[in-house]
Amino acid sequence: MEFVKLNNGLEMPMLGYGCFKVEDGQVTVDSVKCALELGYRSIDTAAIYGNEQSVGQAIKESGVPREEIFLTTKLWNSDQRSGEVEAAFQKSLTELGTDYVDLYLIHWPAKGHIVDAWLKMEEIYKSGRAKAIGISNFEPHHIEEIKKVWTVVPQMNQFEMHPYLSQKKLIEVCKKENIVPQSWSPLGGSWNDGTQDSLLDHPTLKEIGAKYCKSAAQVILRWNIDLGVVVIPKSVTPSRIADNLNLFDFKLTAEDIAAIDALNKDRRSGPHPDEITF
Secondary structure, three states, rough: EEEEEOOOOOEEEEEEEEEEOOOHHHHHHHHHHHHHHHOOOOOEEOOOOOOHHHHHHHHHHHHHHHHOOOOEEEEOHHHHOOHHHHHHHHHHHHHOOOOOOOOEEEOOOOOOHHHHHHHHHHHHHHHHEEEEEEEEEOOHHHHHHHHHHOOOOOOEEEEEEEEEEEOOHHHHHHHHHHHHHHEEEOOOOOOOOOOOOHHOOOOOHHHHHHOOOOOOOHHHHHHHHHHOOOEOOOOOHHHHHHHHHHOOOOOOOOHHHHHHHHHOOOOOOOOOOHHHOO
């Protein structure tokens, strides 16, 4: 495993297990336990995923000490809009069966509410119940908005990123502000523009993978890490969970990275943060 140091000195694994769209109940319990047994030590969930309780159960059943696990969850939009940040955070702690999280994120920038939400996030951070706080799906102008009031610089910004959406400008802004970037949907998905091509079948990625005896998926995940971007792939298939961890015996060359960067199409699988309606 490789690690990144957040701006408050906390260390975080560069690879985590993502729980987005992992079915609540036994599927989540089994998948998270599998990840922990294989060696993952970072688990990413959110209130809206509906599986926090199962994540907490898996952590308990895994036998891995809580202090060895970097646990992330997120504040949902309706709780931003209602101002119920503290209540939402407490509910997440209860669901997860823990008295702290390692990272708490504002899930999406709810227009008109992010400044107030951030100030309440800072209160949670200063209470010690979240070892780090951050943002998710924030564009540069959202960062500028909360920068006017922050006394704690966000430790993390999590956003959609993959070879078809390389997010160069956003990564540059994050690094300038000493905010660690993190990618969700790193392997792509169903594209918003209706195209069907899969990143995992892209000849450039397969060709690079062949040099290292790696899959296109492993090349994409390594590309994230080599760019200094924390990555949280999701799978419920044990063999793929294992494959996604098998990234630390190779590194991409500058030429490999340039070839992957050139695939950018500014294509999304999720909504644009300025256009959310939920």
